Amino acid sequence: MTAQSPLGPDTAPARLFDLAQQLRVDAVRASTSAGSGHPTSSLSAADLMAVLMTRHLRYDWQAPDNPEADHLVFSKGHASPLLYAMFKAAGAVTDEELMTTYRRFGHRLQGHPTPELPWVDLATGSLGQGVACAVGIALAGRDLERRDFRVWVLCGDSETTEGSVWEALDKAGRHRLANFTVIIDVNRLGQSGPTELQWDTDAYARRVEAFGCRALVVDGHDLEAVDRALTTAADGSAPTVVIARTVKGQGVAEVADQEGWHGKSLPPDLARQAVAELGGERELRVRGPQPPHAGPTLKVDAPEVELPRFELGEQVATRVAFGRTLAALGARPEVVALDAEVGNSTHAEDFAKAHPSRYFQSYIAEQQMVATAVGMAVRGFRPYATTFAAFLTRAHDFIRMAAVSQITMALCGTHTGVEIGADGPSQMGLEDLAMMRAVRGSTVLYPADATSAAALTAAMADLPGISYLRATRGAYPVLYGPEERFPIGGSKTLRHGPDDRVTLIGAGVTLHECLAAADRLAEDGIPARVLDLYCVKPVDTETLVRAARETGALVVVEDHHPEGGLGEAVLSALAAADAHPAVTHLAATGLPGSGTTEELLHAAGLSRGRIADAARALAARRH
Numbered sequence: 001m002t003a004q005s006p007l008g009p010d011t012a013p014a015r016l017f018d019l020a021q022q023l024r025v026d027a028v029r030a031s032t033s034a035g036s037g038h039p040t041s042s043l044s045a046a047d048l049m050a051v052l053m054t055r056h057l058r059y060d061w062q063a064p065d066n067p068e069a070d071h072l073v074f075s076k077g078h079a080s081p082l083l084y085a086m087f088k089a090a091g092a093v094t095d096e097e098l099m100t101t102y103r104r105f106g107h108r109l110q111g112h113p114t115p116e117l118p119w120v121d122l123a124t125g126s127l128g129q130g131v132a133c134a135v136g137i138a139l140a141g142r143d144l145e146r147r148d149f150r151v152w153v154l155c156g157d158s159e160t161t162e163g164s165v166w167e168a169l170d171k172a173g174r175h176r177l178a179n180f181t182v183i184i185d186v187n188r189l190g191q192s193g194p195t196e197l198q199w200d201t202d203a204y205a206r207r208v209e210a211f212g213c214r215a216l217v218v219d220g221h222d223l224e225a226v227d228r229a230l231t232t233a234a235d236g237s238a239p240t241v242v243i244a245r246t247v248k249g250q251g252v253a254e255v256a257d258q259e260g261w262h263g264k265s266l267p268p269d270l271a272r273q274a275v276a277e278l279g280g281e282r283e284l285r286v287r288g289p290q291p292p293h294a295g296p297t298l299k300v301d302a303p304e305v306e307l308p309r310f311e312l313g314e315q316v317a318t319r320v321a322f323g324r325t326l327a328a329l330g331a332r333p334e335v336v337a338l339d340a341e342v343g344n345s346t347h348a349e350d351f352a353k354a355h356p357s358r359y360f361q362s363y364i365a366e367q368q369m370v371a372t373a374v375g376m377a378v379r380g381f382r383p384y385a386t387t388f389a390a391f392l393t394r395a396h397d398f399i400r401m402a403a404v405s406q407i408t409m410a411l412c413g414t415h416t417g418v419e420i421g422a423d424g425p426s427q428m429g430l431e432d433l434a435m436m437r438a439v440r441g442s443t444v445l446y447p448a449d450a451t452s453a454a455a456l457t458a459a460m461a462d463l464p465g466i467s468y469l470r471a472t473r474g475a476y477p478v479l480y481g482p483e484e485r486f487p488i489g490g491s492k493t494l495r496h497g498p499d500d501r502v503t504l505i506g507a508g509v510t511l512h513e514c515l516a517a518a519d520r521l522a523e524d525g526i527p528a529r530v531l532d533l534y535c536v537k538p539v540d541t542e543t544l545v546r547a548a549r550e551t552g553a554l555v556v557v558e559d560h561h562p563e564g565g566l567g568e569a570v571l572s573a574l575a576a577a578d579a580h581p582a583v584t585h586l587a588a589t590g591l592p593g594s595g596t597t598e599e600l601l602h603a604a605g606l607s608r609g610r611i612a613d614a615a616r617a618l619a620a621r622r623h
Contacts, residue, residue: 006287009055015284016223019089020050022282024251025275026088026098027081032271034103037111040249040261042082044187044220045154048244051226052152052183053086056234058291061090064118069291070149071121071137071378075130076156076185077112078263084109089286092119115405121378123404126397128162131155131182132368135168136375138180139360144336144381149291150234153182157197158190160204164398166211167368172239173212181233182213182241185220187248191262201243208241220244251278303331307458309482310450315475318508319414321450322471323347325457326384330355335461336376338362340369340387346414346471348386370395370402370411377407382461389413389429389470396435403440403466410460411436414471417559418592418600419509421473425592432470434564437537441465443488444537446566448511451480452492452534459488470536472509474597479511479532491540492532500529501622502615503547503554507533507566509597510557510606517611526619536566541573548574548581553618555584557611559601562587582622584614 007015023046031037053059058070074083084102087093093109101107108116112125121137124130131153138151159165172180188198197203205215214237216229226244233240248262249255252274255266266274275281308324310316327350329335336358343349343361352359362369366387373383392399392413402409416429436444443463447453453471460467479494486492494511495518502521506514511532518528529551531543548554558566567585574580588604601607605614 006285007054008287009289011054013223016050016054018279018282019054019284019286020046020223021251021278022089022284023050023082023085025278025281026085028252028266028271028274030084030098030102031081031265032268033099035265036103037081037265038078038263039081039266040255041076041156041187042079042085043250043252044246044248045076045079045082045185046250047221047223048183048185048226049082049086049154051223052230053090054286054288055227056230056289057152058149058289060290061092061119066291066294067145068147068149068294071134071151073121073130073134073151073153074113074124075127075159076154077124077130079154080111080113083113087119089284091285122374122407123401126401127156127159128164129371129398129401132164132168132371133375134180135171135177135368136372137378138172138177138375139175139372140376140379140381142177142179144358144376145379148179150179150181155182155184157184157186157188157195160184161196164367164371166207167365168371169208169211169213169241171362171365171368171372177239178236180239181230184241184243185246186243187246188257189248189259189262193259199245201245204243208243214238214240215243216240217243218245220246221250253277305329305331305458307454310454310478312478312481314450314478316450316478317472317475318447318450318453319347319471319473321453322412322457322469323350325454326351327354329458329461330358332382332461334380334382336360336381336383338369338373338383338385340364340366340391342387346386346388346412366391366395367398370398373409374398374402374405374407377409382408382410384410384412384460386412386414388415388427389432390415390427393431393435399439399466403442407466408464410467410469412469412471415473416470417472417509418588418604418606419472419474419559419597421597421600422594424594428592430561430588433536433560433566436468437564437569439466442537443467445534446470446507446536447534448506448508448532449476449479451478451482451484452486455484455486456534459486463488470508474509476509476512486534489535489538489540491534491543493529493543494532495528495530497527500527500551501553501619502526503529503531503551504611504615505531505533505554505556505566505570507536507558509559513601513606513608513611514557516608517615520608520612521615524616526616528615533566533570536569539569539573541577544570544573545577545579548579553582553622555586555611555615555618557586557606559606560587562589582618584618586611586614
């Protein structure tokens with residue numbers, strides 16, 4: 001068919017129906033051409049999206065960076081054929097691109113949406129995350145930017161069994177995010193059979209309302225009913241969840257409401273039959289409601305930040321230095337802080353006292369805390385999200401997906417390792433270095449004193465990607481003067497001499513134990529070099545190779561499980577550099593219990609005495 005005038009907010013229902021059918025046709029065509037995809041999941045939501053993009057989504061597809069524009073998040077990321085069909089209808093992609101590049105290597109129309117496309121805010125496909133991240137976008141728009149854009153989310157019914165969806169709705173309800181609308185595509189069928197609630201829309205409504213959001217139940221294939229529901233959702237009175245009863249595979253009799261078709265493209269013969277059944281190919285174009293015009297956001301130079309200063313020898317916990325530095329960084333208007341109800345322990349509350357309007361309490365909801373940070377980063381803010389390191393592991397998938405979304409944010413995990421003492425193993429972050437080192441493009445920092453903690457906390461405000469700072473609970477002596485610099489990828493050599501026979505490598509609490517162990521070794525006539533490996537990723541390979549060459553023996557000490565932490569960072573760097581010194585790796589291998597810091601470090605083999613013993617044995621074998 002020939003192209004017609006673009007569809008807009010006043011489009012008649014008959015043409016809206018045609019648009020919905022076009023979206024279905026193109027979703028079928030694209031997935032069949034690719035040989036894979038999720039066409040039936042796309043068919044169920046086509047009516048919902050046809051109404052949304054034509055009458056309610058205020059968006060200029062030619063200006064995706066307009067800060068006044070609405071946001072559309074496909075939490076149901078596997079319905080990418082529908083999303084890309086929408087992009088085609090908006091004139092953002094061509095039919096050729098849709099048909100020849102979808103799910104193909106080296107192209108931007110990937111199997112699940114990513115920000116490689118300028119109309120996509122964040123990567124989705126790990127179900128339950130889009131709703132949560134959209135809360136962050138909505139909060140940023142309303143409370144930080146003071147803009148009136150709306151955030152629309154398409155959510156699948158299967159993903160509502162993820163607890164993160166309800167964490168998100170709880171926060172939307174608590175904050176009364178009236179600029180936030182979720183559309184649940186209740187099509188009854190999941191990947192391997194019926195969903196938990198199937199078509200019990202009343203049960204969905206009760207749950208939604210219990211979390212403080214408004215629930216609107218509609219027939220998701222009644223275009224006028226959908227329009228009325230979205231109009232109500234946009235009235236600015238409450239966060240809203242539109243619960244739309246739909247049919248998976250709607251419009252194609254062979255697959256409609258049939259099990260066994262999830263994630264399967266239609267074979268070519270059935271696809272041709274489906275296209276005919278849906279009325280054939282169309283070339284409708286959409287120009288929905290437009291956002292207000294906005295010029296580019298003015299960039300301002302970062303203001304001068306006065307970092308806290310600490311006296312040599314002063315006993316200060318790195319978590320305290322982190323909190324004080326974070327409060328100082330609040331002089332930069334793009335910096336925001338997020339807490340998971342432990343701010344009095346992590347010292348994130350220092351920021352709350354200084355900059356309450358940019359401090360966001362997530363309560364005990366670590367996944368939502370990270371998701372909110374992701375949403376705020378989408379809007380250009382610099383989030384710092386902080387909790388105990390052990391509890392950040394709950395949010396690992398959100399952190400992983402943030403890296404896929406190419407998000408920039410800073411994370412801080414406190415109360416790390418056996419060093420925390422009597423609280424016991426449930427509170428001990430012993431896996432966090434491995435977790436964060438494995439995140440694509442991450443920077444992992446582990447300061448040993450207040451001065452380095454302050455410098456590295458400040459550095460994270462300008463680092464790309466995801467950065468992580470590991471902080472200890474206890475107070476330890478300040479080792480560095482206020483003018484000391486801590487470049488990313490560097491290290492510090494605190495003891496060295498021409499006759500060093502062994503190198504002790506630590507970070508955080510173990511650096512202090514290494515220094516004390518070096519004193520004991522000196523009394524025995526064994527000169528030891530001591531390295532502060534404050535940057536765990538990227539690691540200082542040059543200094544490690546020099547130590548390996550000049551001393552021939554390394555003792556790596558970490559208050560962390562042996563897998564994936566400081567020791568493996570060192571060994572990987574040395575292997576890549578073809579350096580092969582003798583190495584002893586001391587790490588927390590057993591299951592710790594309660595006790596004092598000293599007792600627990602000794603029991604784990606990380607105390608100064610145990611380090612000195614390991615170094616003596618290694619030096620003796622070498623000489």
